Amino acid sequence: MKRYIPNALTLLNLFCGCIAVIFAVNNNFVASALFVFLGIFFDFFDGFAARKLNVQSELGVQLDSLADMITSGLVPGIVMFKLIELTQLTWVDNFYKTDSTNLLLEIGGGSFLPFLGLTITLASAYRLAKFNIDIEQQAYFKGLPTPANTLLIVSLPLIMEFQNSDLINSIILNQWFLIGLTVFSCWILNSKIKLFALKFKTWSFKDNAARYIFILLCIVLLIVLKFAAIPLIILLYIMMSILDNLTSK
Template sequence: MKKHIPNLITMGNLSCGLIATILAINNKLEYAAFFVCLGIFLDFFDGLAARLLKVQSELGVQLDSLADMVTSGVVPGFVMMSLMKSSTSDYSTYGNDWTFEGIFGGSLIPFVAFIIPLASAYRLAKFNIDDEQRDSFIGLPTPANALLILSLPLILEYQFSEMAFTIIRNQWFLIGVTILSAFLLNARIPLFALKFKTWGFKENAVRYLFILACIILLLTLKFIAIPILLILYVIISLVTPKS
């Protein structure tokens, strides 16, 4: 029975992704963000449960990637598409209209958002066959990229300002973020993983300090902290000596 526990947790991640997809399609972006965050939380614990119970399996690895593809790949694509629709059309007419006429009656620019799930699929496929990424990452992990995309509607909803509205509702900014996220997902950039083999401070100093920075910035800046933390994550990874 215990061998099924990690896979059940993974199924919970996938279920969160499916719910978030429906919410994103219906323009409930802040609720979609909540379920994606819940899915990412479960994604962290399925692997942890497998290691603690010593029931790691190839099935679990593949199932985990399939769940991530939905929760951290498809959902961010729909969220970005919704943001692009609102920036390129009369939002009252097309913003929440996902019929054939509603999508194609406006601009085709929102379809640029499909780059995100496509890049996510390629990144996840590479991860599954890359032995270099067992203890660290090469390229931005899909959950981190999902948080980057989902921080945008959360900033608009809970930290509204004219500057934030002007920037995030700008179609060229959204296209730029989409292309940048696709690049970071598959770039040959080594990034440290938040996986603890031991709990000692010396060997995990970078991880502990980054977690501390996350707590401080999230408490002070809230959702605006998310893109800042991702930039910090990349910078720290680049300047940290590789063992």
């Protein structure tokens, strides 16, 4: 019976991802983010449960990637699509015409540019496929994990909703900022930068100094900056990993 527990948690991740997609498509970014957070929660504990119960399986590995493809691949692509679309709100002539070009323009807010956001989904799929065949990525990651990248993307509408800063909102809704972030996201997902994993083999501070310091800084940033802390946390994670790589050499 216990061998089904990790896969059940993975399926809950997938279920949350499907709901998040529906909310994102309907511009309810807060509800979408909530289900993304739940999905990532289940994603963390399915692997934890598999290790603790000693029931790791190839099926679980493949199922985990398929679930991540929705929660941490499709959702951020849709959210970025919607954000770029907000910067492209123009009236589309022949609104009710059914030819494919006008339909695409109608979907994209009068521009093809929002479809660039879906490259995040493509980059996530490529990253997950590489992860499945890379036996080195056990103690560390190569490139930013898809859940971390998803948190970065879905945090943007949350910052706009809850931070109440005209300056921050104007930055987030700048099309060049969103295009740059999309390009950066696709690159960092598949970069060769080694990033430490939040997996503890022991609880000693000496062996996990970077992890403990990172977690402590995350808590402080979240308390002080709330949702605006999430992009900073992702940048902090990347910078601390690079520093950890340099010091270990």
